[in-house]
Amino acid sequence: MISKKEHQLPFDTFLKELKQRMHNVFHTRADINNLAVKRGMPPFVMREIMDLNPLSVGIPTEYGGRGSIMRENIALLSTASYESLALSLTFGINSALFLQPVAKYAQEDAKKEVFNRFLNHQNMGGLMITEPGFGSDALNMQTSHTTENGISHIQGTKHWAGLTGWAEFWLLTSRERAPSGNLKRDIEFFICDVNKPNQQIVVEEIYENLGLYQIPYGKNRLDVLIPDSHKLIPHTTGVMLMLDLLHRSRMQFPGMALGFIQRLLDESILHVRERLVGGKSLFEYDQVQSRLARMQAAYTIASAMCIHSSRVAGIENDLSGIGVEANSVKSYVTDLMQETAQSATQLVGAQAYKLTHIAGRGITDSRPFQIFEGSNDILYAQISEAVIKSMKKIKETNLYNYLKQYHLTQKFVAETKNLFDFEINTTLSQRKMVELGQIVSRLVSADLVVNAGETGFPAKLIKNALTVIRQDIEMMFSSFKNSSHPEVVENYSEQGEWLRFT
Incomplete structure (x- = not known):
């Protein structure tokens, strides 16, 4: 198990240091108003900020983190969003959509590996749920997996996952394919490490998203093999976990x-x-x-x-x-x-x-x-x-x-x-x-x-x-309480062409 860091900064001091680093990269070394209109985050920005290990806020103390204390997670997001909403969302994706569910539901070996990489190698993680044909209708997702000899083969397409092409780790959501070929109703979660063999995620397209230019979004093709040790273990069902x-x-x-x-x-x-x-x-x-x-x-x-x-x-x-x-x-x-x-x-x-x-x-x-x-x-x-x-x-x-x-x-x-x-x-x-x-x-x-x-x-x-x-x-x-109920008029452009009434 990773030993707890003995000399972590007090949280108030940590936030003060984060503010100073953000001011340095966004106002001294560069102008955030110019950075924010360009795609992606300049390497020196992420290097300077991630060197402070801000994502340690989402990691339990027994693995060397600050303890995954909700008060601190929220304060981190607020502090970052004062300077950059995109940076704050980057922190939020990593903490709320990856680190927190890993801390709560992952198996021990996976926790050690993931948290070590976050703390010592500035890795990042995200979550893939949404699919091109199934946005809000997530329970009908078509990404599926079959399991043999402790290895799950996941196939499907995901899109609009924040940090597409950036994150080293992903939580992948999938439904098990039964021998009959039908997909089971429940949803399972897997930790994918794109640096490992047979776990590479193919980015088929990077979207030209409107706003939040500094965060990459795109379309991802999944065809990966994940060991059972890297499945999340729900307390009841996968849907309740989600x-x-x-x-x-x-x-x-x-x-x-x-x-x-x-x-x-x-x-x-x-x-x-x-x-x-x-x-x-x-x-x-x-x-x-x-x-x-x-x-x-x-x-x-x-x-x-x-x-x-x-x-x-x-x-x-x-x-x-x-x-x-x-x-x-x-x-x-x-x-x-x-x-x-x-x-x-x-x-x-x-x-x-x-x-x-x-x-x-x-x-x-x-x-x-x-x-x-x-x-x-x-x-x-x-x-x-x-x-x-x-x-x-x-x-x-x-x-x-x-x-x-x-x-x-x-x-x-x-x-x-x-x-x-x-x-x-x-x-x-x-x-x-x-x-x-x-x-x-x-x-x-x-x-x-x-x-x-x-x-x-x-x-x-x-x-x-x-x-x-x-x-x-x-x-x-x-x-x-207004009972009026306006309805859409079909063929409105033909019936309502204004020139006809002049």
Whole structure:
């Protein structure tokens, strides 16, 4: 077993050193605004930053790491995203999608090998789930394996895996092919080491992704042989393992969001204080104050989520059953990322539309966060499905009566009783399910903000965040309770050609 490092830096000192190194590579040796518009990460950037062993945060102490403490993982993501959302996502892919599931589910020999390579050779790892024909429908993936003499032969195609062509290790998801030729329902996870014989992954295409230029994505062909010693061992089923993994990852999105939102807020405040219009600074205009207040609320909400995730999302806990909680956190905080980037761009104006400006670039960099690891529309619908299913189970039809006793919403819902006190239709259309999920996610988040206030988080920030959440819930209810149902008109271009009506 790898011996524990005796002279690891205290975590606060480690974060300070990381900030200094990021400042050096992104502002002294180079300009991040120029680096961020080019594909890939310059070697000196990764060399300088990885030399500090930031990924040790995701490795247990018995293998020489910092302990895979959730508080530290989230703080690492937040610290990195203040300077570079792409770097933070790189850390997140390595920690949440590889190191944490390996620490929890891998066999001993595999753990020793993987963690040693991460700590001493700056290796990286990622996760391959998505397939060209099966994105959100992951349970029907077609990548398959057969096993003989303790070796699994995995064949298939994966794409949109972050760090394509970079990572040395991959978690591969596959379904076993039965002797009949049919694929079994459960999913299995394998650790693939591309440096080993018969484990090379062929990168068939590198995608020209819109935003997050510094992270490579692409299409990968799998035809590899993996020994049984490098299979993950689920506590129950592979599907439950995947849910535990994905929910834990979603609970860490606030870390990536927080630093990103804080940076855009800082840049926006600096700009509007210095920019003069009509003889006074933009900061004095009411509409500017409104945008800044919403951005500040996003900062508070993301902070509250970070506090909560630090408490509940550790690898020692089984998160497979917290779908409503994890989906609420991921979907809402990524919506806040996009909204904050849009507001920052609006406040800065024309300068933000340069690729070299962080505000406009933040729009395209944050947009995929609303899609990957579960499209937000789907997650919102799943939130509603879970709530309605639970209401049916206890034979409750009044939404307020249910939410006031639901552990995720019972604190703030009393403040909005007039909105939630009605009989819910349990056969809602899909679009209404999405809208209800958006509302519930805001309510869940409001409770997290209340909890943050109870820890001593600044009361003014808490109050402002709750005001913004309440306003949003009220607006969303206006749409939710509107019975109009617009439909797509076929052959619209022929029927609605405007020239015919002049």
